[in-house]
Amino acid sequence: MTRRGRLRLFLLAALVLAAGYAVACLDLPPFGGDRHPYGDRAVHAALARRTANAVASVNFDQRAMDTLGEETILFAAVLGAVVLLRRTAGEARTEPEPARVSAGVRRLGLALLPVALLVGLYVVAHGNVTPGGGFQGGVVVATALHLLYVAADYRALERIRPVSRYELGDAAGEFAYTMTGVCTALAGPAFLANVLPLGTFRALASAGTVVLLNAAVGMEVACGVVVLLATFLDQAVEIADAPGGPRSADGAPEEEPT
């Protein structure tokens, strides 16, 4: 199909979709209205389980099973990216060059690294009380480590980031979440039921299993994002076509970067 024909077909379909969608919108409950039956019940359940962050209560308590699925999607995607971007035969690994970084960037980056790391861990740990949680905090932790790439160079980043350990951490996070579920099933009524003592409302130790599940997700997300970024950075920095074209199969053994 030509580009023009494809565009025409799209515009026709978009017109039909837009008209149908607009009519459907007119029948939705009005924006900002007062009727939120699910929201009201979720807030009620969150308060009953002494979870100040109602969103965390929905994610890690009321819908904890769905979050297991979501976490598994993340795990599978990281695995998929690692498999897709592994070094193929005919590609050589080049040692990254030391890079020159201006003194100001270096100082600022090194000063911010521990702060960013701490903020990430804070966001993970307080997920049951304040906005945040394992997903958000995990990403902050993972990106904080990459400040070293900005402040120093790729070789410095590789020293604090042995990828195989983070792969293990990724799997351990997934495992911890599942095992928490198995333990609650053995101890109480159901898989991923909130059976732990609920603690004091608004305290760091509150909301029962939400704290554990948050920590497991935080670990998995932090490690997963580190591994994901490592595979992409490897493609950009280290992996180069071998002399003689990308299709020359030499099958050199994989070298561990030092």
Place this chain on the structure above:
Amino acid sequence: MSVLPYLVAGWIFLVGLYGLVTSRDLIHAVGCLAVTQSSTYVLLLAVGYRRGGTAPVFADAPAGARVVDPVVQALTLTDIVVGATVTALLLALVVQLRKRHGTVDPDRLSELRG
């Protein structure tokens, strides 16, 4: 106008689709897919909004405070995580496509290779 936020979500969806259909670069197409998906964030948050409501986090607010719907916010979080993982996987596929076929233009990728 009380349906405007819903219509904005629909508009973002269609703009993303337009980008996908007319894309000449797979990296651009992956970006367009992310735009298309972000329309669902707008729609979910619009559905859950309550006029005058605050965030559904009771760290500071009193327990009886008027809050927006936490269920759709949790769904949006799930949505963002899944979107990010899909984007990562698609970008990995694009990297490999570029290596094997030497192009990222979808119109030039129609040939079969055994």
